[in-house]
Amino acid sequence: MKTFGGPAILLDRNDINTDEIIPAKYLTEITKISLKPHLLEDLLLNDKPFDSHSTKMEEAKVVITRANFGCGSSREHAVWAFEVNDINVVIAESFARIFRQNMFNCGILAIQLSSDDIDAFFTMSGDISISVDMDNEKVTALSTDSSQNTVECSFLLNEYDKNLVSAGGWLAYAEKNY
Amino acid sequence: MGQTIAQKIFSSHLRDKPTPENMVLDLDAVLCHEITTPIAIMDLVEKGMDRVFDPSKIKAVIDHVTPAKDSKTAAQGKIMRDWATRHAIKDFFDVGANGVCHALFPEKGFIRPGYTVIMGDSHTCTHGAFGAFAAGVGTTDLEVGILKGVCTFRTPVSMKVTITGKLQTGVVAKDVILAIIKKLTVNGATDRVIEFTGPLVDSMNMSSRMTLCNMAVEAGATSGICLPDRTTAEYLWPFIKAEYTTIDDAVKDFSKWHSDTDAEYIEVIEMDISDLSPQVTYGYKPDHVKDIADMEGTPVDQIYIGSCTNGRIEDLRESAAILNGKKLAAGVRGIVTPATPLIYSQALEEGIIKIFMDAGFCVLNPTCGACLGMSSGVLAENEVCASTTNRNFNGRMGKGGMVHLMSPASAAAAAITGSITDPRKHLQ
Ligand code: SF4
Numbered sequence: 001m002k003t004f005g006g007p008a009i010l011l012d013r014n015d016i017n018t019d020e021i022i023p024a025k026y027l028t029e030i031t032k033i034s035l036k037p038h039l040l041e042d043l044l045l046n047d048k049p050f051d052s053h054s055t056k057m058e059e060a061k062v063v064i065t066r067a068n069f070g071c072g073s074s075r076e077h078a079v080w081a082f083e084v085n086d087i088n089v090v091i092a093e094s095f096a097r098i099f100r101q102n103m104f105n106c107g108i109l110a111i112q113l114s115s116d117d118i119d120a121f122f123t124m125s126g127d128i129s130i131s132v133d134m135d136n137e138k139v140t141a142l143s144t145d146s147s148q149n150t151v152e153c154s155f156l157l158n159e160y161d162k163n164l165v166s167a168g169g170w171l172a173y174a175e176k177n178y
Numbered sequence: 179m180g181q182t183i184a185q186k187i188f189s190s191h192l193r194d195k196p197t198p199e200n201m202v203l204d205l206d207a208v209l210c211h212e213i214t215t216p217i218a219i220m221d222l223v224e225k226g227m228d229r230v231f232d233p234s235k236i237k238a239v240i241d242h243v244t245p246a247k248d249s250k251t252a253a254q255g256k257i258m259r260d261w262a263t264r265h266a267i268k269d270f271f272d273v274g275a276n277g278v279c280h281a282l283f284p285e286k287g288f289i290r291p292g293y294t295v296i297m298g299d300s301h302t303c304t305h306g307a308f309g310a311f312a313a314g315v316g317t318t319d320l321e322v323g324i325l326k327g328v329c330t331f332r333t334p335v336s337m338k339v340t341i342t343g344k345l346q347t348g349v350v351a352k353d354v355i356l357a358i359i360k361k362l363t364v365n366g367a368t369d370r371v372i373e374f375t376g377p378l379v380d381s382m383n384m385s386s387r388m389t390l391c392n393m394a395v396e397a398g399a400t401s402g403i404c405l406p407d408r409t410t411a412e413y414l415w416p417f418i419k420a421e422y423t424t425i426d427d428a429v430k431d432f433s434k435w436h437s438d439t440d441a442e443y444i445e446v447i448e449m450d451i452s453d454l455s456p457q458v459t460y461g462y463k464p465d466h467v468k469d470i471a472d473m474e475g476t477p478v479d480q481i482y483i484g485s486c487t488n489g490r491i492e493d494l495r496e497s498a499a500i501l502n503g504k505k506l507a508a509g510v511r512g513i514v515t516p517a518t519p520l521i522y523s524q525a526l527e528e529g530i531i532k533i534f535m536d537a538g539f540c541v542l543n544p545t546c547g548a549c550l551g552m553s554s555g556v557l558a559e560n561e562v563c564a565s566t567t568n569r570n571f572n573g574r575m576g577k578g579g580m581v582h583l584m585s586p587a588s589a590a591a592a593a594i595t596g597s598i599t600d601p602r603k604h605l606q
Binding site for chain 1: 194199200202213214216220221225227242243248250251253257298299300302314315316317319322325326328364365368369398400463550552569572573
């Protein structure tokens with residue numbers, strides 16, 4: 001099974017939609033890797049364009065964000081755009097159904113936490129790094145600055161979603177079971 | 179305890195229940211278009227799994243960018259075309275016979291009450307208008323659907339939206355659904371099925387019900403659904419008459435899917451729409467909705483009439499009633515795309531195409547076109563479009579563009595004045 005975690009990038013906004021994650025004009029691409037440079041390129045945070053090519057973004061393995069992440073279109077390209085950028089965990093207050101389902105179908109993690117837990121991540125000092133303990137359903141965030149603060153939160157993963165992750169996704173799971 | 183229509187459909191299609199919260203369903207229809215399907219096909223080919231579970235249950239169309247605009251979209255079309263030939267998928271619709279998926283497939287009679295339907299497209303919820311469970315999915319779900327004919331969903335949770343009252347002249351289904359989304363917000367129905375009921379829904383034709391269900395996903399819903407009744411049976415009659423002796427029989431049979439009176443809902447909302455005025459979006463989210471009076475006078479550069487929300491013949495008639503004998507305001511571009519070839523030819527016969535052309539509109543072939551900003555009317559930075567589509571996300575119709583969602587009548591009124599206008603002032 002994959003291991004999950006690493007440096008996190010924080011996207012402080014509700015309702016980030018799939019058009020912002022990967023604009024429709026790239027839907028003519030027929031390979032996943034070609035989506036790589038375009039992840040989040042149309043995102044606005046505080047009404048300002050987000051720098052989708054910063055070093056922090058390049059290093060990120062985890063996204064932390066607010067409510068209703070991934071709303072809008074069904075395009076799995078949104079999930080692939082994260083995957084090809086080595087981001088295999090999205091932590092949010094809530095997800096749009098199709099996006100969440102697409103994440104688990106690809107064998108990667110969409111973790112839902114309470115708004116208080118998410119707030120705690122957003123108020124940590126410096127950059128943060130995330131580790132995910134799948135067996136014990138725990139996420140730990142570590143401030144990488146001198147404070148070395150940590151915040152630990154529990155999450156719930158449905159047994160079926162867990163099985164999709166261990167199988168490496170829905171196609172492999174379905175091939176085995178149906 | 180009684181069951182909702184969604185629960186009845188789920189239990190009748192249950193293949194497996196891996197956990198109490200997840201149900202694996204057998205599928206009656208797997209719908210495909212050229213944006214999300216080619217990657218699924220290529221992945222199956224690459225994995226040596228290039229099979230289809232049942233070619234008669236797969237329906238495919240090229241609709242988003244058609245005819246192809248460049249080599250990449252041509253390649254997407256070709257992958258679909260070759261795949262359809264290879265697997266003898268009979269219901270494949272290509273240039274000349276193609277149209278917007280969620281308008282075309284119902285028109286062909288492919289969607290029936292009680293069906294389970296998936297497509298790699300979020301507006302698949304449109305087909306719930308027929309009393310089917312129809313949901314948008316990603317490419318992996320589509321891939322498994324193609325290969326095995328199954329899909330997993332969470333055990334359904336339904337909310338009921340009961341719509342009462344009588345619509346004022348010039349106010350239509352699009353205004354109703356915009357008002358509902360405003361009330362629910364963009365994630366007010368996440369992980370739920372919205373059951374649209376009440377006297378207003380009962381009195382709606384299939385086109386209006388499709389407009390309602392089409393935008394259920396804009397409130398986050400897994401699907402919208404209407405109870406199948408006489409209107410449904412009459413619409414489907416040409417396709418089902420071999421199965422039933424009379425329409426009454428069909429109506430009676432369809433009623434087996436109706437939610438039981440003691441079915442449980444997580445939430446019940448009642449809306450009286452008697453005072454509803456035309457609605458329009460003002461921002462980048464579909465719940466950014468205002469009364470048209472509050473947006474009156476906002477200048478627009480382009481009018482776009484079409485899409486799976488409002489590209490049907492009823493919608494075109496509604497626009498044409500306002501455009502008849504009028505011209506586009508100076509400096510405003512008008513684009514209309516009848517959603518299917520059948521709608522196009524009906525509009526020709528009824529003189530509607532001529533009304534649009536005389537007004538100065540560009541009449542496109544059936545396609546999604548500018549709805550998702552891929553072709554046929556993409557906006558330039560800072561341009562504004564009055565649109566009958568369903569999504570106003572930032573960049574949706576072109577980077578830096580603004581889309582105001584509204585009814586076909588409101589879009590036509592904006593066309594002749596050049597700014598957002600209450601269509602009731604221009605009803606002839
Ligand atoms: S018309 Fe627009 S919303 Fe409908 S299927 Fe096409 S792109 Fe999607």
